[in-house]
Amino acid sequence: MGYKIICNRNDYGSDIMKIPENPDSALLVLGCPQVPVQTTAVLYIAARLKKAGIKTVIAGTPSARLLIKYADFDGHYIDEVKDLDMTIDAILENGENYPLCFVFIHNDAGISYAATMNSILKSVVYPVIFGSNADELSSMITFECEKISADAAHNPKPLINAIDGVIKWDV
Amino acid sequence: MGCLEKLAYEVILRNSSFDECRQYLKKNYRELYAVSPGYKIFDVHIIGVPPVSVALDGNIVIFPFTKPCHGTFLVRVESEYEAQRLRNGSKKL
Numbered sequence: 001m002g003y004k005i006i007c008n009r010n011d012y013g014s015d016i017m018k019i020p021e022n023p024d025s026a027l028l029v030l031g032c033p034q035v036p037v038q039t040t041a042v043l044y045i046a047a048r049l050k051k052a053g054i055k056t057v058i059a060g061t062p063s064a065r066l067l068i069k070y071a072d073f074d075g076h077y078i079d080e081v082k083d084l085d086m087t088i089d090a091i092l093e094n095g096e097n098y099p100l101c102f103v104f105i106h107n108d109a110g111i112s113y114a115a116t117m118n119s120i121l122k123s124v125v126y127p128v129i130f131g132s133n134a135d136e137l138s139s140m141i142t143f144e145c146e147k148i149s150a151d152a153a154h155n156p157k158p159l160i161n162a163i164d165g166v167i168k169w170d171v
Numbered sequence: 172m173g174c175l176e177k178l179a180y181e182v183i184l185r186n187s188s189f190d191e192c193r194q195y196l197k198k199n200y201r202e203l204y205a206v207s208p209g210y211k212i213f214d215v216h217i218i219g220v221p222p223v224s225v226a227l228d229g230n231i232v233i234f235p236f237t238k239p240c241h242g243t244f245l246v247r248v249e250s251e252y253e254a255q256r257l258r259n260g261s262k263k264l
Contacts, residue, residue, distance in 0.1 A: 032240035
């Protein structure tokens with residue numbers, strides 16, 4: 001394997017987040033695709049995960065799924081695309097699990113989804129917060145996690161920098 | 172699954188934040204229960220920040236319903252079955 005993921009310290013002190021050593025899959029939870037940088041950030045993280053040998057699964061709204069489907073038409077970065085409600089149902093009713101989860105957030109509903117995924121998955125959840133009020137949204141996340149946050153709506157670079165600041169993609 | 176449209180529901184608050192819905196429940200209802208995020212009621216899983224509150228007014232269940240693009244709605248649906256299930260299995264606040 002050419003890559004591995006190194007996790008930084010969390011926001012809550014000295015503990016290193018309990019990231020599984022060899023996560024085999026990651027769930028990327030997409031909300032409303034109203035803010036343009038979402039799709040770019042999703043594909044960026046998915047590309048890095050794929051290089052680390054981690055299966056990438058999208059759960060999102062119909063529009064968010066279509067944006068990903070056509071942006072990655074040949075499935076270079078995304079292995080599976082699923083309905084958001086059905087994915088939550090499969091986790092709760094069938095015990096489906098993902099060792100890593102990234103929740104993309106630019107509104108209040110995104111905060112609710114992140115808290116829910118953190119509660120039901122019992123795995124490492126990364127909130128990825130963006131848009132024009134990222135700081136305010138970030139302050140609303142109270143569960144223990146490492147937040148990835150940047151004021152970014154059209155230009156993805158601040159968010160990409162924030163992603164790389166939290167997760168090291170070690171060769 | 173996730174289809175509130177199938178239920179005979181009434182919307183109390185729309186396009187709200189999750190916290191606004193929680194505060195509304197606390198202010199306006201006396202019989203409140205705490206459930207975990209993901210709690211299944213009717214055919215939907217409640218999405219929210221713990222502690223998630225659900226209110227009862229007789230057999231009417233009042234609960235938050237979150238849509239990714241539109242925020243959280245507070246809805247009321249009558250169901251003796253769901254009301255009893257909450258009274259028997261959830262922590263009263």
